[in-house]
Amino acid sequence: MLRLNLMLLLALMASAIFLVHSQYESRRLFTELDRAVSESRRLATENQRLEVEKRAQATPLRVEGLARDQLKMHSATPAITQYVQDNGRLETAP
Amino acid sequence: MTRSVLYTSSPLLASKTPLWRSKMIVAMLALGFVGLGARAAYVQVFGNDFFQRQGEVRFARTLELPANRGRILDRNGLILASSVPAASIWAIPEDVDKDDPEVAAKLRKLAPLLEMTPAALDAKLADEDKTFVWIKRQLDWDVGEQIKALGIKGIYQRKEYKRQYPEGEPSAHVVGFTNVEDHGQEGMELAFNKELAGKAGSRRVIKDRMGRVVEGVGEEVPPMDGQDIQLSIDSKIQYFAFQKLRDQVEKFKAKAGSVVVMDARTGELLALANYPSYVPDKRKNLTGEQLRNRAITDVFEPGSTMKPITIGIALETGKFKPETPVDTTPGRINVTGSTISDTHNYGLLTVAGVIQKSSNVGTTKISQSLTAQQMWEGFSAVGFGQKPQIAFPGAASGRLRPYKTWRPVEQATMSYGYGLSASLLQMTRSYTVFANDGRVIPATMLKRDEPPVGVPIFSERTANQVRQMLALAAGPGGTGQKAQTVGYSVGGKSGTARKQVGKNYAAGKYRAWFTGLAPVDKPRVIVAVMVDEPSAGSFYGGTVAAPVFSEVVQQSLRLMGVQPDMAVVPQIVANPVEESL
Numbered sequence: 001m002l003r004l005n006l007m008l009l010l011a012l013m014a015s016a017i018f019l020v021h022s023q024y025e026s027r028r029l030f031t032e033l034d035r036a037v038s039e040s041r042r043l044a045t046e047n048q049r050l051e052v053e054k055r056a057q058a059t060p061l062r063v064e065g066l067a068r069d070q071l072k073m074h075s076a077t078p079a080i081t082q083y084v085q086d087n088g089r090l091e092t093a094p
Numbered sequence: 095m096t097r098s099v100l101y102t103s104s105p106l107l108a109s110k111t112p113l114w115r116s117k118m119i120v121a122m123l124a125l126g127f128v129g130l131g132a133r134a135a136y137v138q139v140f141g142n143d144f145f146q147r148q149g150e151v152r153f154a155r156t157l158e159l160p161a162n163r164g165r166i167l168d169r170n171g172l173i174l175a176s177s178v179p180a181a182s183i184w185a186i187p188e189d190v191d192k193d194d195p196e197v198a199a200k201l202r203k204l205a206p207l208l209e210m211t212p213a214a215l216d217a218k219l220a221d222e223d224k225t226f227v228w229i230k231r232q233l234d235w236d237v238g239e240q241i242k243a244l245g246i247k248g249i250y251q252r253k254e255y256k257r258q259y260p261e262g263e264p265s266a267h268v269v270g271f272t273n274v275e276d277h278g279q280e281g282m283e284l285a286f287n288k289e290l291a292g293k294a295g296s297r298r299v300i301k302d303r304m305g306r307v308v309e310g311v312g313e314e315v316p317p318m319d320g321q322d323i324q325l326s327i328d329s330k331i332q333y334f335a336f337q338k339l340r341d342q343v344e345k346f347k348a349k350a351g352s353v354v355v356m357d358a359r360t361g362e363l364l365a366l367a368n369y370p371s372y373v374p375d376k377r378k379n380l381t382g383e384q385l386r387n388r389a390i391t392d393v394f395e396p397g398s399t400m401k402p403i404t405i406g407i408a409l410e411t412g413k414f415k416p417e418t419p420v421d422t423t424p425g426r427i428n429v430t431g432s433t434i435s436d437t438h439n440y441g442l443l444t445v446a447g448v449i450q451k452s453s454n455v456g457t458t459k460i461s462q463s464l465t466a467q468q469m470w471e472g473f474s475a476v477g478f479g480q481k482p483q484i485a486f487p488g489a490a491s492g493r494l495r496p497y498k499t500w501r502p503v504e505q506a507t508m509s510y511g512y513g514l515s516a517s518l519l520q521m522t523r524s525y526t527v528f529a530n531d532g533r534v535i536p537a538t539m540l541k542r543d544e545p546p547v548g549v550p551i552f553s554e555r556t557a558n559q560v561r562q563m564l565a566l567a568a569g570p571g572g573t574g575q576k577a578q579t580v581g582y583s584v585g586g587k588s589g590t591a592r593k594q595v596g597k598n599y600a601a602g603k604y605r606a607w608f609t610g611l612a613p614v615d616k617p618r619v620i621v622a623v624m625v626d627e628p629s630a631g632s633f634y635g636g637t638v639a640a641p642v643f644s645e646v647v648q649q650s651l652r653l654m655g656v657q658p659d660m661a662v663v664p665q666i667v668a669n670p671v672e673e674s675l
Binding site for chain 2: 026027030031034045048049051052055056059060061075076077078079081083
């Protein structure tokens with residue numbers, strides 16, 4: 001009888017300690033997850049910010065200015081455009 | 095003998111304590127335990143709300159999960175407005191130790207980062223009774239990082255979101271802006287505020303002593319991000335239209351101007367620009383002049399650009415054909431005592447010639463064979479006097495009085511665009527009736543997936559006939575020759591409307607209009623231009639507004655990849671490229 005009680009006591013102790021451990025582990029993992037989630041949110045906003053910045057660098061105003069001044073380009077007119085038909089035939093304006 | 099308790103066997107030590115006393119002690123102790131038990135049961139089982147709440151207050155926190163405001167995109171998915179994180183700086187003035195030389199030096203470094211003078215910063219921190227002072231809101235994120243690096247005690251920052259408008263000035267009126275609390279104030283930001291705003295979520299967490307989140311409790315309400323709104327605007331066309339308009343307004347020293355570009359098949363607005371405009375990120379010292387979206391909210395007398403509509407109604411009755419002669423001699427006509435005149439005596443014209451030469455007398459004569467009701471019905475059907483079905487704040491409906499109140503002279507003036515008013519948007523939309531073989535289609539600022547079904551107003555033949563007349567008006571011998579483009583046939587009507595000031599028409603104040611479509615046979619775009627009070631050089635629609643029309647049409651059709659329908663002398667030279675080794 002006493003042996004059984006001792007066994008049960010030991011089992012209870014072990015289970016209690018394991019409970020504490022798993023609770024600790026769960027909180028640790030939760031914190032980690034939380035940190036990862038907020039990091040992902042931070043990166044998402046950073047991504048959005050950079051996208052806007054990229055867009056701001058590619059406004060027609062800037063693109064046109066650079067094309068004209070640095071690359072010495074000028075806008076296409078129908079006179080210097082070759083139009084390709086849907087059937088693949090190439091033709092200049094009528 | 096009284097019964098007593100024996101505590102000892104020694105008779106010397108025998109106490110005379112009566113038995114009831116010890117019993118009472120036992121009873122009182124038992125009562126005490128019962129009391130404790132009852133209290134414990136109350137605290138643990140019956141009245142535990144209060145204690146649990148108090149406990150939770152000490153470790154559980156509700157965190158708000160902010161929702162991102164949706165973006166505004168153009169028809170090709172390019173960003174017109176988007177939210178980015180921003181740092182808002184606040185302070186507890188009492189905690190800022192200004193007398194410490196080290197802190198004072200840091201504050202001097204802080205001021206330029208905030209774009210403030212040191213004196214202005216000191217003024218903000220002067221009132222030590224306050225426990226919370228905004229220093230500056232919505233600074234750039236990296237500026238916030240620099241301020242964090244300074245590490246001044248008593249200066250804190252909060253993460254907020256701010257709107258950025260990469261396209262800036264050209265699309266300011268369409269996109270609008272939000273206030274510091276992220277609520278839409280103007281334009282699409284206001285019209286679609288609800289859809290864009292999204293809904294913040296929340297979650298309850300348990301925090302430990304260090305403020306770290308250790309556990310989530312209960313259900314998490316995820317934030318609902320705002321929807322993205324895709325406009326029908328093409329930011330490239332928008333930019334070109336704005337640029338051409340601005341140049342023209344400045345060249346003719348005009349007060350203002352607007353241009354609207356519409357896809358003739360779908361009714362989508364490809365561009366809508368006004369000048370003067372503003373930079374949405376820098377809204378200090380903004381005036382109403384800059385803020386007004388004239389093309390949508392302001393109504394004017396359209397003048398001669400109205401004539402094609404009148405002629406369309408007349409052709410539809412079957413009483414007129416394009417070649418029907420109309421005698422405009424001697425360049426004047428008397429309608430119940432009022433004289434309506436042309437700038438020249440055009441003599442004998444055809445109906446088509448009336449449009450080409452923009453003859454008021456001819457239009458009046460044609461309109462006299464129509465009833466007021468016929469004209470009113472035609473004007474209403476193409477949208478005059480009706481509120482445009484467009485999701486945009488402040489869209490004006492213009493003025494078209496009920497036909498029963500029209501006097502004969504008013505009917506005559508309305509036939510050439512005086513005595514009624516319309517916005518530039520309404521004007522543009524009314525021309526869809528010619529572009530779409532007699533069907534008028536609703537305008538929209540949002541991208542449409544398939545073309546809408548229009549309401550038939552005119553027959554296909556009438557629409558085609560008017561288009562040919564518009565082509566004549568924009569061709570040699572017409573009033574709008576400067577509307578011509580390279581490679582594309584255009585049709586359009588110029589207008590020069592005298593401005594009304596108070597009750598009378600002001601001398602020397604005009605509005606120059608041009609409304610037209612291109613290419614004439616299969617129209618793809620409708621463009622309307624209005625320049626307000628050109629004061630240097632010319633004030634005619636044909637010289638001030640038509641060149642803007644021409645350039646905008648040229649660019650729009652090129653960007654849309656429309657093949658020219660007119661002969662162009664090809665200048666393609668195949669240059670042999672020298673191969674390098």
